[in-house]
């Protein structure tokens with residue numbers, strides 16, 4: 001039976017990425033060696049890193065003056081690296097979910113944190129519209145897609161202080177105006193590649209402005225100076241990420257992805273709104289994520305949650321159990337998720353409705 005992979009992360013990757021990576025695990029670039037067993041300083045691997053950086057710049061239209069880095073430690077290490085490098089005395093954070101809250105916790109090690117707005121009062125089921133940004137904060141940190149709560153911030157905010165964006169679960173899903181950000185980071189494992197690489201896009205002039213001693217590995221300048229080769233990069237995840245970047249380019253880039261993502265999300269939300277058994281956890285339609293679609297049984301049918309999970313799993317739907325802090329279901333429909341899989345989930349929901 002065909003499996004439809006709705007996991008939130010690590011999550012579905014393009015067939016292309018898996019095939020090319022499998023080939024390179026056995027024979028990388030005609031070397032007769034595995035991509036896992038060649039020096040990261042070999043000309044073959046340096047070419048991989050260079051092309052990956054170039055493609056990120058091309059696909060996201062990264063302006064001059066920014067560096068693209070592939071680091072390790074996941075987005076969670078960026079929660080501390082960002083304030084370590086950029087927070088002078090105070091920083092503002094938009095608190096839109098569990099990941100924002102974790103980022104806030106780390107920033108507090110380095111200075112005062114002001115919550116510019118929070119949606120915690122409603123279990124993070126919306127994106128706050130009124131944002132209070134103190135002008136003396138070093139930056140405003142936003143989580144552009146709230147992987148757990150199924151909300152997404154679709155605008156690159158206009159604020160008078162630098163923006164920092166955790167884009168772990170929606171990078172490459174739509175065009176973004178990089179020039180508004182001093183720093184963007186994303187763990188690879190949602191929309192780019194296997195876990196183990198973290199994409200960082202940093203404005204060169206934003207680094208080195210504050211008066212703080214920073215250990216070498218945690219200093220962005222180290223990695224900017226050494227083109228992500230200060231120490232051994234995560235060669236296999238970077239190689240696989242490059243394949244996804246090539247796939248993105250072949251398939252029309254982020255503009256084309258956005259169109260498909262709009263279509264996939266609309267289909268699924270329409271079904272959730274129509275089907276008598278289900279309802280969205282995000283009432284404001286404009287805040288609903290196009291990457292992680294969260295929904296629950298309507299109160300009337302609440303008792304059938306487990307039955308639906310079993311029913312869906314028999315139909316090949318994998319990973320749709322909701323995060324424990326929201327309950328219900330979550331269908332993650334990242335770039336690599338084909339329209340057919342979204343249709344298969346919709347059919348499953350319709351078949352289940354007929355049994356009630």
Ligand SMILES: *Cc1c(COP(=O)(O)O)cnc(C)c1O
Pocket residue numbers: 009073074075076077099143145146147166167168169187188190
């Ligand atoms: C998954 C996720 C993280 C955590 O990423 P790690 O790479 O596991 O540290 C952080 N932020 C968001 C928005 C995420 O989706």
